[in-house]
Amino acid sequence: MTDQQWDTLSIQAVSAAGVVYFLALLAYSAQWAARRGAVEGEGSARAEVFARFAFLLTVVAGGVHLLALVARGFAADPNRVPWGNMYEFTLTATFVVTLVTVLFFRRWNLAFLGPWAVGLVMVVLMLDVVWLYEPIAPLTEALSSPWLVIHVIAAITATGVFTLGGLVSILYLLRESGRLSSLPAADVLDRISYRLHAFAFPIWTFAVLIAGPIWAHQAWSRYWGWDPKEVWAFITWVVYAAYLHARATAGWKGRAAAIVALVGLGTLWFNFIGINFFFGGGLHSYAKP
Amino acid sequence: MSSVREKPQGPAQGNERLPGELTLRELLRWTWRQLTSMRTALVLLFLLALAAIPGSVIPQTSVDDFAVKQWKADHTRLGPIYAKLGMFEVFSSPWFSAIYLLLAVSLVGCILPRTRVYWRALRAAPPTAPRNLTRLPDSAAFATEEAPEVVLDRARALLRKKRYRVVAGGDAVAAERGYLREAGNLLFHIAVLVVLAGFAIGSLWGYKGGVIIAEGSQFSNTPTQYDDFTPGKLTKASELDPFRLQLDRFDIQWLFDGPRKGMARKFVAGLTWWDSDGTKRTDDLKVNHPLSIGGTDVFLIGHGYAPVLTVRDAEGNVAYSGPTPFLPQEQRNFTSFGVVKVPDAKPKQIGLQGLFLPTYNGDPLNSAMGKDLNPLITMQAYVGDLGINGGVPQSIYSLDTSKMKLLAKPGGKMFRVDLKPGQSVDLPGGNGSVTFEGVKPWVRLEIAKKPGTWLALSGAIMALLGLCGSLYVRPRRLWVRAVRSADGETLVEVAGLDRSARSDLTDDLTAFVAALQGAATTDITTNGSAGAAGAAGVQEDQ
Numbered sequence: 001m002t003d004q005q006w007d008t009l010s011i012q013a014v015s016a017a018g019v020v021y022f023l024a025l026l027a028y029s030a031q032w033a034a035r036r037g038a039v040e041g042e043g044s045a046r047a048e049v050f051a052r053f054a055f056l057l058t059v060v061a062g063g064v065h066l067l068a069l070v071a072r073g074f075a076a077d078p079n080r081v082p083w084g085n086m087y088e089f090t091l092t093a094t095f096v097v098t099l100v101t102v103l104f105f106r107r108w109n110l111a112f113l114g115p116w117a118v119g120l121v122m123v124v125l126m127l128d129v130v131w132l133y134e135p136i137a138p139l140t141e142a143l144s145s146p147w148l149v150i151h152v153i154a155a156i157t158a159t160g161v162f163t164l165g166g167l168v169s170i171l172y173l174l175r176e177s178g179r180l181s182s183l184p185a186a187d188v189l190d191r192i193s194y195r196l197h198a199f200a201f202p203i204w205t206f207a208v209l210i211a212g213p214i215w216a217h218q219a220w221s222r223y224w225g226w227d228p229k230e231v232w233a234f235i236t237w238v239v240y241a242a243y244l245h246a247r248a249t250a251g252w253k254g255r256a257a258a259i260v261a262l263v264g265l266g267t268l269w270f271n272f273i274g275i276n277f278f279f280g281g282g283l284h285s286y287a288k289p
Numbered sequence: 290m291s292s293v294r295e296k297p298q299g300p301a302q303g304n305e306r307l308p309g310e311l312t313l314r315e316l317l318r319w320t321w322r323q324l325t326s327m328r329t330a331l332v333l334l335f336l337l338a339l340a341a342i343p344g345s346v347i348p349q350t351s352v353d354d355f356a357v358k359q360w361k362a363d364h365t366r367l368g369p370i371y372a373k374l375g376m377f378e379v380f381s382s383p384w385f386s387a388i389y390l391l392l393a394v395s396l397v398g399c400i401l402p403r404t405r406v407y408w409r410a411l412r413a414a415p416p417t418a419p420r421n422l423t424r425l426p427d428s429a430a431f432a433t434e435e436a437p438e439v440v441l442d443r444a445r446a447l448l449r450k451k452r453y454r455v456v457a458g459g460d461a462v463a464a465e466r467g468y469l470r471e472a473g474n475l476l477f478h479i480a481v482l483v484v485l486a487g488f489a490i491g492s493l494w495g496y497k498g499g500v501i502i503a504e505g506s507q508f509s510n511t512p513t514q515y516d517d518f519t520p521g522k523l524t525k526a527s528e529l530d531p532f533r534l535q536l537d538r539f540d541i542q543w544l545f546d547g548p549r550k551g552m553a554r555k556f557v558a559g560l561t562w563w564d565s566d567g568t569k570r571t572d573d574l575k576v577n578h579p580l581s582i583g584g585t586d587v588f589l590i591g592h593g594y595a596p597v598l599t600v601r602d603a604e605g606n607v608a609y610s611g612p613t614p615f616l617p618q619e620q621r622n623f624t625s626f627g628v629v630k631v632p633d634a635k636p637k638q639i640g641l642q643g644l645f646l647p648t649y650n651g652d653p654l655n656s657a658m659g660k661d662l663n664p665l666i667t668m669q670a671y672v673g674d675l676g677i678n679g680g681v682p683q684s685i686y687s688l689d690t691s692k693m694k695l696l697a698k699p700g701g702k703m704f705r706v707d708l709k710p711g712q713s714v715d716l717p718g719g720n721g722s723v724t725f726e727g728v729k730p731w732v733r734l735e736i737a738k739k740p741g742t743w744l745a746l747s748g749a750i751m752a753l754l755g756l757c758g759s760l761y762v763r764p765r766r767l768w769v770r771a772v773r774s775a776d777g778e779t780l781v782e783v784a785g786l787d788r789s790a791r792s793d794l795t796d797d798l799t800a801f802v803a804a805l806q807g808a809a810t811t812d813i814t815t816n817g818s819a820g821a822a823g824a825a826g827v828q829e830d831q
C-alpha cells in the first residue's frame with residue numbers, strides 16, 4: 001500500500017470507529033430502555049442481550065480505532081509511531097480509554113461504565129477530528145528518538161486511564177448526591193476510581209519523572225528545566241499524589257478525594273491542550289498550534 | 290497534649306503559667322506534630338502545586354532570559370515588583386524553596402517514626418486470632434471429622450506455601466502477608482528525598498553554558514569563552530574540566546519537497562576534541578546524542594550561518610576579518626540578523642548591522658529557504674564610537690548606535706552594504722570597505738555538567754519501585770481456628786482481613802476453605818460480603 005492509501009485508510013477508520021461507537025451507544029440506550037421496562041420482569045433478558053451487543057460493538061469500535069492508529073503510522077514516510085502531534089495523541093489517548101474499559105470490563109465489573117466511556121470517547125474523537133486534525137508529516141528531529149516512544153506511550157496511557165478514573169469520580173459524585181441510582185453503590189464507584197488512579201499514577205510517574213527527563217537530557221541538554229509543560233506535569237503529579245494521600249486521610253476520603261482527583265484531571269488536560277494554546281508549548285514544539 | 294493545666298492562683302509568680310500557655314518544648318513538640326501530620330503534608334502538596342503555577346505563566350530567567358527582558362520592558366510597573374517577589378525565578382525563590390523544604394522536613398518526620406513502627410512489625414508475630422472469627426466480615430465455618438491438629442497442620446502448610454508468615458498458638462493459626470506494602474511506601478518517601486538531594490547537588494555544583502562556534506573555530510572550556518554561562522552557587526570556575534574542541538564541519542540535510550519542505554533534518558557536527566591530557570579524538574555530534582567528555586555533556590542545540598567578512602578602515606588596513614555568527618530570526622527560512630563591530634578601525638570605529646539571507650530571491654527582507662543557495666548580506670553601516678570601552682558589557686548581537694553616524698551616499702541617499710560572496714563595496718565618505726568572502730555554518734553548543742544526575746535518576750527509579758509496592762502489594766491477615774465440639778466433630782472457623790484495595794478476598798477465602806477441607810465436608814456457612822462480592826466487585830479498605 002502507498003502512504004497515500006494508508007492515510008486515506010486511517011481517516012476512514014477514524015470515521016468508521018466514530019460510527020461504531022455511536023452504534024454501541026445506541027445499544028446501551030436500548031439496554032437502558034429495556035431495563036426500565038424490566039419491572040414486569042420480561043425486559044431484563046432483553047436488556048442483557050442489548051448489553052452484550054453494546055459490549056461487542058465497543059470491542060469492534062476499539063479494533064477499528066486501533067486500525068486508524070496503525071494506518072496513521074504507516075502513512076508517514078518514514079513509517080513511525082503515530083505520536084507526533086496533538087491529533088495523534090488524542091487519537092491514542094481515546095483508544096486507551098476504550099482499551100482499559102474493555103480489558104478490565106470483567107475483572108472490575110465495569111459494565112456500568114460502558115456507555116459513559118463510549119460516549120466520552122466518541123465526543124473527544126469528534127473534537128479531535130474537527131479541531132486538532134493535522135496532515136501527516138515526518139517527525140521533527142528532536143522527536144525521533146526511542147525515548148519518544150517510551151515517554152509518550154507512558155504519558156498517553158496514563159492520560160487515558162486518569163481520564164477514565166476522573167469519569168468514574170464524576171459518576172461517584174453524582175451517585176453520592178443521590179442521582180443515577182441505577183449505578184453501583186457510591187463506595188463501589190469510589191473504589192474503582194481509586195484503582196484506576198492507582199494504576200495510572202506509577203505510569204505517569206515513569207512518563208514524566210523518569211522517561212521524560214532522560215529524553216529531555218538528550219534532546220534539550222537538561223533533564224529538568226521547568227518549561228511550562230514540565231511545570232504542569234509536575235503540578236499534575238503533585239495533585240494526584242495529594243489525591244492518594246487524601247484517600248488515606250480519614251477526613252478527606254470520599255467526596256473531597258474525588259474532587260482532588262478531578263482537579264488532577266483538570267491539570268492533566270490543561271497541560272495536554274491548554275498549555276499549547278496559552279503558552280505556545282514551550283520546548284515541546286510538537287504542540288505549537 | 291498536656292496544655293491543660295490548673296489555673297494559677299493569684300497573680301503570676303515565678304514560672305506559673307496561664308491556661309493554654311506552652312513551654313518552649315511543648316511548643317516545639319506541637320509544631321513538629323503538626324508539621325509531620327498527613328493533613329499538613331496534603332496542604333503542603335497543594336501549596337507546592339499552586340506555587341508552581343506562576344512559573345509557567347510568567348517567563349522564567351532560567352528558561353528564556355530574553356522573554357523575561359521583553360516582559361519587563363512591556364510591564365514597567367509590575368516588572369520591578371515581580372522581580373522583588375522572585376517571580377522570574379520561581380523555582381529558586383525563597384517561598385518556593387520554603388514549601389518544598391517544609392515538605393522535606395515533614396517527610397523526614399513522617400518516615401522516621403514509620404520506619405520504627407515498621408521495623409517492630411516486621412519482627413513481631415502476626416496478631417493472634419480474634420476470639421470470635423465468624424464476626425469478621427469475611428469469614429467461613431465448617432465442621433469436619435478430622436482432628437483439629439490435622440486441620441491446623443494443613444492450614445499452616447497451605448499458608449506457608451502462599452508465603453504467609455504463620456504462627457500457631459493453642460487452637461488457632463494466625464498468618465499475615467504483604468509486609469512489602471509498607472516497605473514500598475517507605476522506600477517511595479525516602480526516594481523523594483533522594484531525588485531532591487540529587488537535584489540540589491546538580492544545581493549547586495553544576496553549571497551550564499552556551500557557545501556558538503563557526504566551522505573551523507575552536508573553543509576551550511573556561512567561563513570566559515562562553516556566550517552565556519550559568520554556574521551553580523558553589524561551582525568554582527577553576528574546576529571546569531579543561532577540554533578543548535574544534536568544529537571541523539557541519540552537515541545538514543534540507544528537505545526540498547514533502548510537507549516539511551524547506552525544513553532540515555540530520556544535523557551532524559564533526560568535532561575534534563582534546564581532553565585534559567591533550568589526547569585528541571574526533572566524533573560526530575548529533576541532535577539527541579550528546580557527547581560526553583569526562584562527565585561534561587556537550588549538546589548540539591542550534592545552527593546558523595556566519596558570513597565571513599573583511600573590513601578595511603579609512604586608512605586601508607584590514608581592521609576585521611573572520612566569520613561573524615548571525616542569529617536566525619526565522620527557523621523556517623533562516624533569515625538571520627547580525628552585527629559586525631570593528632573596534633580597531635581608524636580613525637573612526639565601524640559598525641555594521643543587518644540581515645543575512647541564505648537564499649536571496651528578490652525579497653530583501655526574507656530568504657526563500659534555509660539552505661544557502663544564493664547568499665546575500667544586506668546591512669547598514671555606521672561610523673563613530675562603538676561604546677565598547679565604556680566598561681559596560683555589551684551584547685555582541687546588538688549595536689549601540691547612540692554615538693555613531695549612519696553612513697549615507699553623497700546627497701543623503703540611502704546606502705546599504707548589499708553583497709554576494711566575493712563582492713566588495715566601498716563605504717561612503719572614504720570610510721573604508723567591506724568584502725563578503727563567503728559563508729560558514731556555525732553550531733550552538735550547550736555544555737553542561739550536572740553532578741547528582743545519577744542520584745536523582747536512581748531516586749526516581751526507587752520511587753517508582755516503592756510506589757508499585759505501596760499501591761499494589763496487598764497486606765492480608767488470615768486466621769484459622771479448629772476446636773473439637775461437644776458432639777466430637779471439629780468445628781473450623783476461617784477469617785480474613787484486608788487492609789487495602791482488594792476484590793478477591795472472598796474468593797480466595799472460599800478457595801482456601803475448600804483446600805483446607807480436603808475431602809471431608811459437612812455444610813459450610815460463609816459470612817459477610819462473601820455472597821455479595823460477586824456483584825459488588827471491589828472489596829477494599831484503606
Ligand code: HEM
Nearest residue numbers: 241244248325326327330392395396399474481759760831
Ligand atoms: C514530597 C512529598 C510527598 C509525596 C510526593 C508523597 C507521595 C505519596 C504517594 C504517591 C503515596 C501513595 C502511595 C499509597 O497510596 O500508598 C503516598 C502515601 C503515603 N504518604 Fe506520602 N508523599 C509525600 C509526603 C508525605 C508526608 C510528609 C507524609 C507524612 C505525613 C506522608 C505520608 C504518607 C502515608 C502515611 C502514605 C500511605 C498511605 C496509605 O497507606 O495508603 N507522605 N505518598
